[in-house]
Amino acid sequence: MKFYVCIKQVPDVNAPLQIRDGELLQDRDRMILNAYDASAVEESLVLTEEHGGKVEVVMVGPDKARETLRKALAMGADNGTMILTDRPDLDSTAYSRILAAFFKDKDYDFICCGKQAQDTDAGLTGSMLAEQLELPYVSNAVGLNYENEKLIVRRQGDAGQEIIELPSPGLVTCSNDMNEPRIPNLKGIMQSKKKPVDSITPEDLGIDIGSIELSTNILGFEEMPERETGKKFEGDPDEIAREVARLLDQEAGLV
Amino acid sequence: MNTILTYISVSDGKIKRSSLEVLSKCRLEAEKNGLKTAALIVDENASSLAEKVRPYGPSEVYIVEGSEFKNHLNSPVLKAVSGAMNTIQPKVMAFASTENSKDILGALAANQNAPALPDMSEFELTDKGVKGKRPVMAAKIISRVEAVGDPVIISVRSGSYDLIESPSEPQIKKLDFTVTEKEIKTTIREILTAAGDKVDLSEAQTIVAAGRGVRDEEGRKLIDELATVLNAGIGASRALTESGVYDPSLQIGQTGKVVSPQLYIAVGISGAIQHTAGMANSKVIVAVNKDPDAPIFDITDYGIVGDLYKVLPPFIEELKKLKSN
Ligand SMILES: Cc1cc2nc3c(=O)[nH]c(=O)nc-3n(C[C@H](O)[C@H](O)[C@H](O)COP(=O)(O)OP(=O)(O)OC[C@H]3O[C@@H](n4cnc5c(N)ncnc54)[C@H](O)[C@@H]3O)c2cc1C
Numbered sequence: 001m002k003f004y005v006c007i008k009q010v011p012d013v014n015a016p017l018q019i020r021d022g023e024l025l026q027d028r029d030r031m032i033l034n035a036y037d038a039s040a041v042e043e044s045l046v047l048t049e050e051h052g053g054k055v056e057v058v059m060v061g062p063d064k065a066r067e068t069l070r071k072a073l074a075m076g077a078d079n080g081t082m083i084l085t086d087r088p089d090l091d092s093t094a095y096s097r098i099l100a101a102f103f104k105d106k107d108y109d110f111i112c113c114g115k116q117a118q119d120t121d122a123g124l125t126g127s128m129l130a131e132q133l134e135l136p137y138v139s140n141a142v143g144l145n146y147e148n149e150k151l152i153v154r155r156q157g158d159a160g161q162e163i164i165e166l167p168s169p170g171l172v173t174c175s176n177d178m179n180e181p182r183i184p185n186l187k188g189i190m191q192s193k194k195k196p197v198d199s200i201t202p203e204d205l206g207i208d209i210g211s212i213e214l215s216t217n218i219l220g221f222e223e224m225p226e227r228e229t230g231k232k233f234e235g236d237p238d239e240i241a242r243e244v245a246r247l248l249d250q251e252a253g254l255v
Numbered sequence: 256m257n258t259i260l261t262y263i264s265v266s267d268g269k270i271k272r273s274s275l276e277v278l279s280k281c282r283l284e285a286e287k288n289g290l291k292t293a294a295l296i297v298d299e300n301a302s303s304l305a306e307k308v309r310p311y312g313p314s315e316v317y318i319v320e321g322s323e324f325k326n327h328l329n330s331p332v333l334k335a336v337s338g339a340m341n342t343i344q345p346k347v348m349a350f351a352s353t354e355n356s357k358d359i360l361g362a363l364a365a366n367q368n369a370p371a372l373p374d375m376s377e378f379e380l381t382d383k384g385v386k387g388k389r390p391v392m393a394a395k396i397i398s399r400v401e402a403v404g405d406p407v408i409i410s411v412r413s414g415s416y417d418l419i420e421s422p423s424e425p426q427i428k429k430l431d432f433t434v435t436e437k438e439i440k441t442t443i444r445e446i447l448t449a450a451g452d453k454v455d456l457s458e459a460q461t462i463v464a465a466g467r468g469v470r471d472e473e474g475r476k477l478i479d480e481l482a483t484v485l486n487a488g489i490g491a492s493r494a495l496t497e498s499g500v501y502d503p504s505l506q507i508g509q510t511g512k513v514v515s516p517q518l519y520i521a522v523g524i525s526g527a528i529q530h531t532a533g534m535a536n537s538k539v540i541v542a543v544n545k546d547p548d549a550p551i552f553d554i555t556d557y558g559i560v561g562d563l564y565k566v567l568p569p570f571i572e573e574l575k576k577l578k579s580n
Contacts, residue, residue: 013393013528024396048543092361093370118399119512120391121509122373125559126328127361136330139358142503152444156503157327158266158354159455160448164328164441176328176510177503215370219386219399234547237565244541244557245573251541252556254461254518255485255577 001146002108003044006099006129007037007072010119022220032136033068036114036236038075038181040174043144044112045182051146053109054078060098062086066197073192074184081198085209091216096128101205103133109168115140115175126173138164139246147254185228189213256405258291258315259284259380260345262336263308264353265298270307272296272458273351273413278311280378280416281349288380290346293317294425297335299325305427312421317343318429323439326446330439333359335432337366342430345406347385352410352513353457360410370402372409375515385409393509394532413457414515416535454488456505461487461518464507464534465496468523468544468563475500477567478522486572490514490534492524508533523563526551543567 011017015030033041044055057072059065060083069080083098086088090098103111110218111133116123123139130137142161143154156175184192202209233240249255261278264271278294285292293315294308308316317339323331336359340348348363348518350356352374364371368538371382376397378387386401387409402409456462457473469475482489482562493508507514509529519537526542526549534540534552542551543559543566552558559566 011392017395019396022399039413045465086377091370093364096361101320118393118509122355124361124364124371127359128365129361131333131362131365133365137362138441139329140354153501156354158457159504160446161503161550162326162443163445163447165444166441170347170440175492177506215384216372216402219401221391222388222397222399224390224395224397224535227540227554228556229553230540230558232547232552232555232558232560234560237561238569240559240561241566241568241571244559245402245570245577247557248518248539248541248574249577252518254539255574 001049001051003048003053003055004103004106004108004111005037005040005044005055005057005072006111006113006115006125007041007059007068008034008117009059009061009068010034010117013118019221019223022222022254024221031065031068033071034117036116036118038178039178040112040114041072041075041077042179042181043174046179047144047146054184056080058099059083059100060085060090060095069197070192071184071194074188075182076188079166079196081200083199083205084199087209087212089218090121091214092124092128093216094212094214096125096229098202098205098207099125099129100132101202101207111135111171112176113171113173115173126171130171133171135169135171136166137173138166139173140175141172142145144172144178216234256344256346257346258343258369259292259294259347260293260340261345262348262350263294263296263304264351264354264356265296266305266455268300270304271351271353271455272418273353275311276416277349277351277411278308278313278417281347282312282421283419284380291315293343293345294337295319295339297324297332308542309425310420310422312423313420313425314423316427318427319432320420320429321432323434326443327355327358328439328441328443329358329362331434332442333362333469334434334438336363338432339408339430340367347380348406350410352412356410359393360408364408367406367408369406369408370404372400372402372407374523375409375411376415378409378411389556390532393528394535395420395528400440422487439479454486456490456507456512456514457516459488459516461485462490462516463487463520463522464490464492464513464524465495465501465522466492466524471493474523474563477563477571480571481567482521484578485518493544522567524551525549526553
């Protein structure tokens with residue numbers, strides 16, 4: 001069984017950030033493997049460990065994002081492809097077009113993506129890619145099994161969950177509620193250094209990255225409107241509990 | 256070309272309020288820009304729901320009906336919506352952000368070769384397309400974004416806009432739809448509906464949410480009691496959905512649901528940004544936490560510092576008393 005996992009390097013949302021003149025300033029050293037992609041890598045590894053097969057990771061990003069690709073290899077992925085671009089403003093459409101060009105002549109059973117990126121939460125790239133490759137897909141997977149050449153996907157829907165059969169070739173986008181991604185051990189890290197990584201450019205795939213015109217743009221960033229600081233109640237639990245209940249009734253009219 | 260089209264989300268035969276919020280806002284945008292407002296209902300019983308969107312003022316209600324829509328599956332819905340877009344040629348196609356609209360948004364954008372802006376908290380039309388705001392970085396900050404194109408596809412977070420009534424006498428137009436078995440490549444094997452009561456958290460007026468601090472049966476009973484007194488929906492942090500204590504569909508936050516009730520009571524929840532990403536837009540926030548430095552207190556209107564096992568019983572008792580008066 002051949003899995004491809006599309007991964008992305010993202011800024012750590014827990015790192016402090018600042019907005020100055022509409023620009024977002026953040027610690028560029030705190031870049032991580034997108035948590036949802038890490039779950040996609042993990043699940044592909046679990047499935048190929050059980051049923052046999054290979055896991056290849058693909059990333060579109062700048063050269064310095066290689067460390068994140070290495071991390072996926074250290075987790076256990078067999079090999080990787082780095083599609084190099086320094087363009088920082090690519091949107092989901094651009095990413096999915098580059099990936100679609102990459103997959104055009106590839107053989108695989110399943111493509112796994114994270115369901116969204118932790119920094120932008122857009123959640124578009126996976127199904128954009130599926131549509132361009134004319135693949136059936138399932139989004140927001142919280143569990144995967146493999147039976148009779150099909151992925152049996154547990155999808156978290158609005159109210160409940162659905163168990164969906166996805167034939168090969170197909171694409172699935174993964175939630176981090178699916179598993180706890182393994183932390184690479186020393187052996188994995190050592191091995192990852194010897195694993196093959198192909199480096200290519202969008203131009204190699206027939207895409208002139210410089211001339212891609214984006215149809216969505218970020219105009220700037222702003223702070224969240226601050227919430228007014230409320231009251232904090234400390235002391236005798238019985239007293240403060242009753243006081244807040246009364247305030248919810250009197251001040252907020254919510255009882 | 257001259258229409259703003261709103262997709263009406265239907266769940267269990269009921270129209271989701273959040274899509275009517277979007278329709279209300281789209282009508283205002285349409286009026287401002289001299290465009291028509293239309294609604295699209297894709298459902299097994301779509302015709303019978305058309306009447307329900309009338310109060311929000313569409314001039315046309317498009318209907319796609321079929322047994323394929325009994326349970327959500329992306330390929331038939333995608334085919335129905337892209338078919339409708341090909342026929343209607345809207346300037347903007349707007350969705351409420353739900354798990355089911357997220358399921359097709361990207362594919363639809365690729366299919367229509369249209370830009371997409373998901374999970375907007377504000378939007379307006381421009382002469383080039385759409386601009387607006389969306390929370391990013393686990394909703395720590397807001398990103399101002401624009402899409403240039405015609406059509407533009409957007410989805411809007413629930414609670415971003417109010418319902419505004421402006422009844423109309425819309426034309427009901429049924430769109431032809433067929434889908435072959437070969438086109439639907441995936442199959443639903445089973446539906447696992449969430450256990451317990453089915454309050455739609457994205458529409459709930461009051462939510463009581465439990466976190467890791469709720470550590471046992473006794474704690475869960477207190478949560479149930481509190482929710483009952485307040486007629487509230489129950490939500491949970493990832494700590495408790497991950498461990499299987501609460502149903503995964505109750506998870507609130509970045510991975511889970513985004514909610515915006517009038518009252519949100521966080522019990523034993525620390526307030527990690529990935530949790531607050533889903534609830535910081537609540538009108539009034541109450542937290543019960545024994546750690547006075549818990550980050551949740553940064554966004555609460557009423558913060559109760561204390562052990563939930565000691566705080567909740569008198570809290571519930573007092574609420575009952577107030578209710579009976
Ligand atoms: C990509 C990503 C996405 C995520 N998405 C989500 C999401 O959608 N939703 C979500 O919730 N989390 C999400 N998380 C996880 C999130 O980061 C936190 O780990 C999680 O929210 C913690 O849950 P908690 O507050 O219940 O637990 P904890 O952080 O462990 O907090 C428990 C709190 O309970 C208090 N407490 C303990 N005992 C008592 C008592 N007896 N009385 C009163 N207070 C008590 C403690 O003081 C503490 O503050 C995500 C994480 C990542 C990386």
